[in-house]
Amino acid sequence: MSRKKKTGGWRRFQGEDFFLKKAQGRGLVSRAYFKLQELDAKFDLVKPRQGILELGAAPGGWVRYIEDKLSGHQNLYIAVDPSPFKSSGLAKVIRGKSNEPRVSEEIERILGSKKLDLVLSDMAPNISGVRIVDDSASRELAEDALNTAFKYLAPGGKMVAKLFQGSEAQSFTAVTKECFLKTVLFKPSASRSESREIFVVADGFKAGR
Numbered sequence: 148m149s150r151k152k153k154t155g156g157w158r159r160f161q162g163e164d165f166f167l168k169k170a171q172g173r174g175l176v177s178r179a180y181f182k183l184q185e186l187d188a189k190f191d192l193v194k195p196r197q198g199i200l201e202l203g204a205a206p207g208g209w210v211r212y213i214e215d216k217l218s219g220h221q222n223l224y225i226a227v228d229p230s231p232f233k234s235s236g237l238a239k240v241i242r243g244k245s246n247e248p249r250v251s252e253e254i255e256r257i258l259g260s261k262k263l264d265l266v267l268s269d270m271a272p273n274i275s276g277v278r279i280v281d282d283s284a285s286r287e288l289a290e291d292a293l294n295t296a297f298k299y300l301a302p303g304g305k306m307v308a309k310l311f312q313g314s315e316a317q318s319f320t321a322v323t324k325e326c327f328l329k330t331v332l333f334k335p336s337a338s339r340s341e342s343r344e345i346f347v348v349a350d351g352f353k354a355g356r
């Protein structure tokens with residue numbers, strides 16, 4: 148192994164070990180908590196008295212971050228996933244998939260006439276190992292998040308959607324640039340360096356377009 152490779156590997160190991168240890172030390176389910184913490188610090192996402200919808204909430208790292216931050220405040224927070232996850236009770240939990248009609252019906256029942264300020268998606272497909280298949284599945288989930296934003300986001304609202312880096316991410320951001328005032332691609336340092344995940348952060352929803 149070359150010296151360069153060794154150094155890179157060591158750095159990566161140190162970085163991962165840091166977030167893993169930090170998560171374990173705080174009794175967190177995974178490093179995911181720190182990804183949202185970093186996204187929030189950079190893009191000012193999670194705020195009291197706002198309407199938040201999270202897609203792909205299990206096993207609950209982001210739920211824990213949002214509930215920690217919003218504890219004691221009045222918030223409308225809906226969290227969706229087909230798999231189970233823990234909540235302190237602040238989140239209105241919906242078990243199901245983002246594209247299921249009964250999930251939309253439940254979201255509409257909870258929202259009534261209200262609109263959301265933030266749509267978050269950390270949804271990820273089951274990985275097949277075939278890059279083109281996985282990229283397209285991840286793009287589909289990001290499209291689901293965008294469709295959800297179209298239905299429920301208030302003008303000026305924000306959306307964060309995860310997908311895999313590559314041409315799908317580029318073409319997806321071309322779409323979000325049309326529908327939002329600003330779009331940024333961001334990879335938090337808590338995200339594993341070998342993971343191709345990246346977050347599209349879109350701000351300033353142009354409703355009605």
Ligand SMILES: C[S@@+](CC[C@H](N)C(=O)[O-])C[C@H]1O[C@@H](n2cnc3c(N)ncnc32)[C@H](O)[C@@H]1O
Nearest residue numbers: 179203204205206207208209244245269270271
């Ligand atoms: C990386 S995990 C999310 C981690 C979570 N943000 C956390 O902090 O613990 C991806 C999740 O996406 C969920 N998922 C995949 N497809 C989905 C869909 N169509 N609707 C809702 N959730 C979905 C999976 O069940 C899985 O729990």
